[in-house]
């Protein structure tokens with residue numbers, strides 16, 4: 647069983663496949679919380695802080711998540727969605743942290759179904775969970791967007807960097823890339839040293855940097871600094887198209 651927060655067809659807004667029409671499955675739950683990303687939200691009138699997908703992270707929202715425990719039924723549902731579209735889009739499995747479910751039978755059956763249809767799948771992950779590629783070999787066929795959290799997430803380093811998880815993905819997956827959300831403050835303080843330390847664990851993977859922020863306004867505060875940072879250090883710049891176009895609207 648896994649939790650599904652939302653599903654929708656849109657355009658991938660960030661990373662290597664920015665701009666590609668994509669079908670999104672957003673799973674519920676995360677092993678991190680990332681209060682440093684500072685998105686404000688309220689639970690029973692009490693203010694809390696988290697990342698821009700707090701609604702897929704905080705279990706206070708669990709009553710809005712759908713339990714997916716019947717792979718066959720969900721595959722039938724996806725087949726109907728694909729028929730409606732009339733083509734096979736790129737799939738993005740995001741969260742929360744989708745790899746919480748890597749060894750869930752239902753989740754794995756759905757991945758297998760999509761791969762059998764020759765659908766490209768990107769998993770967006772914080773790369774803190776070690777995948778057993780031997781037991782679950784289909785994961786070798788996925789694209790992994792490694793969004794490893796930096797100190798601005800305010801998560802302890804021991805929790806946000808798992809060397810074995812990163813190295814295992816880099817060794818086994820057919821494709822992976824790093825993706826770092828940066829603020830101008832972090833660029834001034836420690837971004838380069840932090841990125842170098844993490845990317846040394848998988849030196850052949852491309853590195854994308856993008857502005858942090860949950861709204862257009864927040865992106866504007868950081869985008870120029872990230873742009874210049876990428877030019878200076880030969881990293882790839884990624885925008886966040888969905889926020890740039892739709893601002894804070896979710897599920898578009």
Ligand code: SF4
Nearest residue numbers: 676678679680697742
């Ligand atoms: S790892 Fe990602 S989804 Fe989880 S809390 Fe941090 S930013 Fe949000």
